[in-house]
Amino acid sequence: MLKMRAILIFVLASASVTLSSSAHPQVETWELVAKLCGRLQHSNRIPHKNIPGQFSEKISPIKDAKLVAYEAPSNSVCCSNTRVAGEATTNKNGNFEFKGLTKGYYWLVARADDREYRMSIRIGQLQDKQPVCSEMSFEIDASGEFALHFRAPGR
Numbered sequence: 001m002l003k004m005r006a007i008l009i010f011v012l013a014s015a016s017v018t019l020s021s022s023a024h025p026q027v028e029t030w031e032l033v034a035k036l037c038g039r040l041q042h043s044n045r046i047p048h049k050n051i052p053g054q055f056s057e058k059i060s061p062i063k064d065a066k067l068v069a070y071e072a073p074s075n076s077v078c079c080s081n082t083r084v085a086g087e088a089t090t091n092k093n094g095n096f097e098f099k100g101l102t103k104g105y106y107w108l109v110a111r112a113d114d115r116e117y118r119m120s121i122r123i124g125q126l127q128d129k130q131p132v133c134s135e136m137s138f139e140i141d142a143s144g145e146f147a148l149h150f151r152a153p154g155r
Helices: 001-018
Strands: 029-032 037-047 053-062 066-071 084-089 095-097 104-112 117-125 136-140 144-150
Touching: 084 095, 104 136, 117 144
Parallel strands: 029 117, 037 136
Antiparallel strands: 037 053, 037 095, 066 084, 066 104, 104 117, 136 144
């Protein structure tokens, strides 16, 4: 009887964990945007010649890079066995725009300089005003980190 009770508790606990898991893929951080567009660019820290420990940042566009948005169904891994939702190529200024993507979860994969960079993206409703495409940059730094940055208007 005690063994049966332990099994029942285990089954109920397992079921509640499964039911409580969220409907979206399990990734630490999803970048929220209303539209998937912007500029793909490299950022490099350049040491200041005369001031030790000081750096300036050099930004350069990545042209002709292929970007692929993969659907991110729940509990799946990027990007095997997932459907391609859209593709884009950067222009000479690094600008790109995905058209026709609906609200939902995606993996953005950038292929540049014979490497692949991945980011988790959620297209959805923002609480604040959505930055326009010219205010959004997707930066790859010297260490290979792929990050989304917003530029304030007028800067």
